[in-house]
Amino acid sequence: MISVLLLATTLAVPVHAGPAVPASAPAVRAPVTVATSAALPQAADSSRTLRDARRAQEDFERFRETRIPAQVQRPDERGQGGRCDEPMGRLCLSYGVDGAPPSPIGATPRPIQDARRELLDKLAEAGAALPGDDWIVGQRVRYLVEAGDLLGAGAVAESCAGTPWWCSALDGLVYHEDDRWIEAGEAFLDALEAMPDRERERWQGESYLLERDGRRFLDVSDRGERDRRRALLWRLADPLYIIPGNDRWTAHMARLTQVRTMEDAWNPFGLAWDIDLEEVTLRYGWALGWERVRGQQSFQRLTQNAMVARLDPDRRRYLPTGPELLEFPATEDDALRVIDGRREPSGYSPTYAPVVDNLSSQTARFRRGSDMLVVHAFARVGMPGATMASASPSDAVDNANGDLPRDLATALFLLPVEGPIIEDGPQPARQGNELEGVWTVEVPNDTDRILSMEGYSRLERRAWRTRRGLERLPDPAGSVAVSDPIFLDAASLDLPETLDAALADVLPTVRFEAGRLVRIGWEVYGIPEGSSAAVALGIERAEQSLARRIGEFFRVLEPPQPVTIRWDDAPPESPGVVFRAVDLQLPALDAGRYDLFLEIRVDDAEPAVTRRRFVIEESGR
CATH class of the missing domain: 2.70.50.60 (abc- transporter (atp binding component) like domain)
Structure with missing residues (x-):
């Protein structure tokens, strides 16, 4: 039985689950050619090269299972003890103990690092022999990214000679991991445009990330309207407009790319790839680290060993909820809040600001001829959800951490609802360097808008925001x-x-x-x-x-x-x-x-x- 601990975020599955059953044929493969009799020896060599590469990848993952230090876990540790907060196919999500900090994620043991380098050497040899094989180039990029070698991963993706849309997707994966979100977005858009219709439909499915109302928002028959709604979903999910690009969308596309690299490959759980592993990857991302636990009680029996995948403990929900999507742009001042991702259907943590705090705010609209005067009051509060019921604006400010960051930049955005998923730095309506105040901006009263008040400190990797829909005055x-x-x-x-x-x-x-x-x-x-x-x-x-x-x-x-x-x-x-x-x-x-x-x-x-x-x-x- 598999358990996943989110927050102290863990995935666990018995190591001795038996041999993995090969998954269905991967969605991304090089075009099939029919060999002539003269080409048969070459085809045999190619088949042997690919088979050897697959065996090397399987051997590495089996080695990883055995070299992760095993530890005994008591029933009261990390809130497990057989508890399952959310079953997910063969997996089980366990959220840990509320209020308890997650344990540190350990570094990858040196023997595993050495074995991964050996695997990458073998995959490089296979790639030289079969430069157009999508599976090999996908594994090379996957393991180079896992090892933190983004320069090497970028070189492999750039020299990709496989299916064009797959090469673009690998480019996007590397760009995203390298915090180059504009380039990542462009690469993923190129991939979507070039891929077959059936494959594109699979890449544009967000059902794992949304509740019933959110899925209903996207469930329209007209393709143009569905694309418009999908663009709005991801525009609202962008953590900060002050940061160019849309890293929440490119994170989703990067996770989809990772799923394709793992569909027809051995994984540390020793399980055949199926929709449960796909779902947890798309919802929360792949593992940041691995553990092996002894003596963990599952629902049916006591396993001797269990693999544990540690996910991002700082994740937050940035996607709007189903009701917010259905009501948009008629949302409230406290709508579109950043939500703790422990018990949410999706989670993400921006590298530039692992935690984005919500601002408290009030917005009102006033008529000025054919224009609309927007009055926006904002302040930060002591903690998420803290009330300002009996506070004046100055009393509401959180001074627990002293003065504001010296590089703090704040901006108020009033963006039209209709727009692209990826924008290279939308223009703010007003800029400043404070997190408390009353700002006024006059804009044409001609369209519904997205209001987003944002603050960001690059030095402290901290951010604040409030966001809502703003209807034009009727x-x-x-x-x-x-x-x-x-x-x-x-x-x-x-x-x-x-x-x-x-x-x-x-x-x-x-x-x-x-x-x-x-x-x-x-x-x-x-x-x-x-x-x-x-x-x-x-x-x-x-x-x-x-x-x-x-x-x-x-x-x-x-x-x-x-x-x-x-x-x-x-x-x-x-x-x-x-x-x-x-x-x-x-x-x-x-x-x-x-x-x-x-x-x-x-x-x-x-x-x-x-x-x-x-x-x-x-x-x-």
């Missing part, structure tokens, strides 16, 4: 329109009379404790001179638990009624833009998500209505 239903409502700090006794006066008080959060006093501001457009407006401001529950929905359906529970206040606003002194603000004591609401709704009605005209999602957090969180 055309007004009538003569009157209203902006997004925005939450302000209510410390000042005087209400601001303009948006400019309110900017310093914009809160970088939409998360509050029940009972908090908040100030809410908004702009109204198009109220005729001398006309008064009827204003309704209210709060209603945005989501309900299944138990409550069932209770309301059977009339066991009464549905919660919206909390609404109404008043008549005085006529403006002159027509145009009118800014209003009001202090609101949040009622004693249960923890959860709520909508603040605002309705402006002038005479018998169509009312202007807007909403903002916010969160009530548990007291003391």
